[in-house]
Amino acid sequence: MKKLITLFIILLTLNVVGQEVARVEPPNWWAGMKNPDLQLLIYGKDISKTDVVIDYPGVTLEATTKVENPNYLFIDLKLAEDVKAGEFEIQFKQGDKIVDSYTYELWSREQGSAKREGFNSSDVIYLITPDRFVNGDTSNDEVEGMKEGLDRDYNYGRHGGDIRGIINSLDYLQDMGFTAVWLNPVLENDMPESSYHGYACTDFYQVDRRYGSNEEYRELNEELDKRGMKLIMDLIFNHCGSEHWWMHDMPMSDWINNYPDMKITNHRRTVNQDPHVSEADRKAMVDGWFVSAMPDMNQKNPYLAKYLIQNSIWWTEYVGLEGIRQDTWPYPDKNMMSDWTKELLVEYPNFNIVGEEWSLNPAIVSYWQKGKYNADGYKNYAPSMMDFPLQNAVAEALKNEESWDGGLMQIYEMLSNDFQYPATENLTIFPDNHDMSRFYVQVGEDVDLLKMGVTFFLTTRGIPQIYYGTEILMRHDGSEHGDIRADYPGGWEGDKVNAFTGEGMSDAAKDMQQYISKIQNWRKSADVIHHGKLMHFVPEDGTYTYFRYNKDEAVMVILNKNTEAKTIKTDRFNEVIDGYKSGKEIISGNTIPDISEVIVPAKSAVIVELNK
Incomplete structure (x- = not known):
């Protein structure tokens, strides 16, 4: 009998010790946020077998939700308006025994954080693919335990660019007249291959260690602030990477759409506006996977929706962002996207959000902009959208022969569609970006046409964005993304051409650099x-x-x-x-x-x- 009792005690002890908190997300929060509600995702072995206890003035435990997977708990907290910054214990108990605890921190908000001014039509944005810009810290080129290492010889490989390299280059960007920086995603992409682009996130709260750290990301914005410049973060709500940590142990069966029987999206983005659309086609678009390595997240799941909304607020507050660029805008659930834009702008009324809707039809793009009155009653609150229709019109106008309806008339006719937008001055306009052939290549590597196009984008309505390398005539032979996103000359030790110093640059490249600098520095004070x-x-x-x-x-x-x-x-x-x-x-x-x-x-x- 004694042996049986002893065995029972041992088993009970093992069961109790098994509850260990592996993750709490968001990892911290702030006192003084306008929305008093905070939902924590708790992950740990059999954590749902515990009861949660919190005792901190101004923090009320509203609900604890157990879901299908016993390794998850969702805790809903309400923060009083006068709650003080500080630390408190989240205790996990079985009966009277505390089996684990987590010290949660409420931070003080920086003064003026809620009123920070987002990027706007006074800015010129410089778009950078971080892995391909400047390698400022060679010690993080290879990170032990991460799945992909350095391979500069492969156009889809990791080349070593990082946040430190961008920090080191800010004087150059400021001198060129840029006032804002948009980075392609910098969050962890611990994928087996082709992870350099950043669009297959494996941890929504961690900067990829091959780029640096969360602290360095925040340092980047501090350095930009010193120069009166702004930072725009690239986020993806539609999908994550197939190696995201939760893909190995998902909270709920509906966390990911079409799982485990993956289905690729039909990419028919007009299902969001089409009054004749079939439900089958709509679901195939919104619930389908973008590619096989990027599982489609189900934003209709309220816990995932809350997770994503809080994640964007967390990064905005933690780093001090002035804007967010949202990838693949029409692919997530559109009602969740409306809720997100609304909630984010409640916390940061002067913030800016720009969405990627790659359509050449202004009626489709304008559907998503804040203030648009749509026939179906849908309301979104994104102040800005990427103006793909104008980009295409300008490229075609410069390439095509002049005719009654061709050539420069294509710009004129496209701008005549501006009546469809609630706020054309807030559209983000651009000659090219990381997903298309460089504008220099689009116009047949004709420097004169490139100059005309850049001049147009820097002087017409909207917020101009220039892709890194445009100012030095970067080109590419292949048409693959890995070719378009080539290494910036001078960003690596031993480069024979250095765009930062002018060493080895052609006269034409230097002239283009000076041309753009002159217009952009004039534009800084050109209120008109x-x-x-x-x-x-x-x-x-x-x-x-x-x-x-x-x-x-x-x-x-x-x-x-x-x-x-x-x-x-x-x-x-x-x-x-x-x-x-x-x-x-x-x-x-x-x-x-x-x-x-x-x-x-x-x-x-x-x-x-x-x-x-």
Whole structure:
């Protein structure tokens, strides 16, 4: 009998000791958030067999939810308005015995964090693929225990770029006139191969160690703040990586769509707007996997939805972000996306969110923007969207021959669709990005056309974004993503070409660098470009003229696609230029004493500040 009792005690002890907290997410929170509700995901062996006890002034345990998997608990807390920052114990008990505990921290919010200004039309964004920009810390090129190591010879391999390299390059970016930085995802992607791009997250609360640390990410934003610059984080709500830690032990059977029988999405993004759509097609789009290595998360699950919303708020507060770029915007559940944008902007009213809806139809893109009145009653609260329709129109306009409806007319006609958007000034505009051929390649590696396109994007309505390397004529032979996202010259020790110092650069690349720098540094203080109205005139004879203006200022921009100089008589533009007598051309620095006519050199653009 004694042996049986002793065995029972041993088994009971083993069962009790088995409850160990492996993860608590979010790992900390802040006192003073506008939303008093906080939901913690607790993960640990048989953690659901415990009872939770919390005793801290201002923190109320509202509910503890046990789910299908006994290794998970979801704890709902309510934080009083006057709760103080500090530490408190979350105790996990069986009967009267505490089997484990976790010290949870409430931090103080930095002064002004809720009122920080998001990126806007006064900014120019520099988009960086971190692995391919600058290797500032070679000690993290190989990280023990991570599945993929360094392979610079492989276009889809890890090349070693990191956050330290970006920090080291901020003076260059500031001197170039950039005011904001958007990084492709930096969170952990511990995948077996091709993990450099960052879009297969395996831990939503951890910076990939091959890029650096959470602390270095925060340091990056601190350094940007010192320069009056902003940081935009790339997030993905639609999918995670197949090696995400929870994929090996999921909380619930509906955490991932179409699991374990994976189905690839049909990519028919218009199911979100189509009044004739079948439910089968809608589900195939929204619930399908983007690719086989990226499981499709089910945002209709309220616990996953809460997890993702809190994760974005956590990073915003922890790092001090000024914006979020959301990948694959139309693929997650659209009602959850509406809830997310609304909740995030409650905490940060001046914040900005830009979504990727890769459609060339303005009606589809505008559906998602804050303030849009949609026929189906759907409301979203994202202030910005990526303007893919305009990007395509500009690329085609510069490549195509001039005709009644081709060439520069394609820009004019696309901008005429602006009535569909609630706020065109908040659209993010760009010549290219990490997912498409570089603009230089799109326009046939014609430097003059590249300059015209960049000038347009830096002076028309919206928030311009430039992809790293555009300023130095980066190109590519192949069309694969790994080719487009090539290493930035000068980012690695031993590079023969160094874009930071000019060593080994061609004269054409140096000229392009100076060209963009001049326009962007002028643009920093050009309020009429930031906030002025846009008026454009029908293209004529291979030229396109438009104005940015307000009641006190006007800027005239003329694009000339012709292979000879053009003299533009400006009487056609009197409704804007009436009262203005002279001007200064920004790129050349030349004064124009009489603006009744303007000479535009062959295949070029001019930017003219008008004077009364």
